[in-house]
Amino acid sequence: MTQSENIYISRIRNKHVRKRDDEYPFTIPVIRNLKEFSFDKSVTYIVGANGSGKSTLLEAIAVLLRLNPEGGSRNFNFKTVETHSLLFKDLVMSRADLTYKDAFFFRAESYYNVASEIDRLSEEDISLLKYYGGKSIHERSHGEGFMALINNRIRGKGIYIFDEPEAALSFDNQLAFLCWMKIAIQAGAQIIIATHSPVILSYPDACIYEIEDDNLKKKKYEETEIYRSTYSFILNRELYLHKMGLI
DSSP states (O other): OOTTTTOOOEEEEEEOOOOTTOOTTTTTTHHHHHHHHEEEEEEEEEEEEESSSSHHHHHHHHHHTTOOTTOTTTOOOOOOOOOSSSGGEEEEEESSOOOOOOEEEEEEGHHHHHHHHHHHHHHGGGGGGGGTSSSOOSSSSSHHHHHHHHHHOOOEEEEEEOOOGGGOOOOHHHHHHHHHHHHHHTTEEEEEEEEEOOOGGGTTEEEEEEEEEEEEEEEEESSSSSHHHHHHHHHTHHHHHHHTTOO
16 A cells, blocks of 8 residues: 555455355355455455446445445435345444545435435535535436536545446546546545446556456456456457347
8 A cells, every 4th residue: 555545444354154044145156255355545446247246245335334325425314215235234344544534325226316315405405505516416417417426525535435337427427537536536535436337447556356256356457357348349349249140
């Protein structure tokens, strides 16, 4: 770790003892096999296939930080449907000496609910909207609302967790998100991201964990399945489409 890295969470350890009758989320192989993993960079990625467990892991980290499981900050106490796992009860978080002032959890699948909660809270305190660009997120497109969030609400010394931010973003806005990441890190942010996007994944000198063979493995950007599959498809688009019977 260098002086330039913002590390507030330094390590996560799983204290769960395997049982024959384990239930969700310990039926997910990577969660069942998880012992511990560390954070040694300002940006940490967790990538893997759908259903591999990355979102479950991010959600548990967010709940450990006392963030709302559906997204938002510690001040967001709404609950649409309680579906989050109890994994957080088995995780032990080690913190570095640095202290943080803010935390926020973005998850694409429930961002609509977060936007609705912001509207509800702003009815009680209209000044709240200044942290989200001055007007309701529902009055913007999905991507515009997301960019308003990161440009107005998320800044400074904090821990920011993003679950599939690319769901809201065009290619150009994914590039803009990378630029925002640099600004946020310079201001003292630690960022944890789960993504399927090779663009979002490309932040320089980040730590990348890929779920492979039911375990978390550190990878270089060019070694990840996201990069290799996307690169191969772009170079061989017609071959892929032919194999799938589309041409």
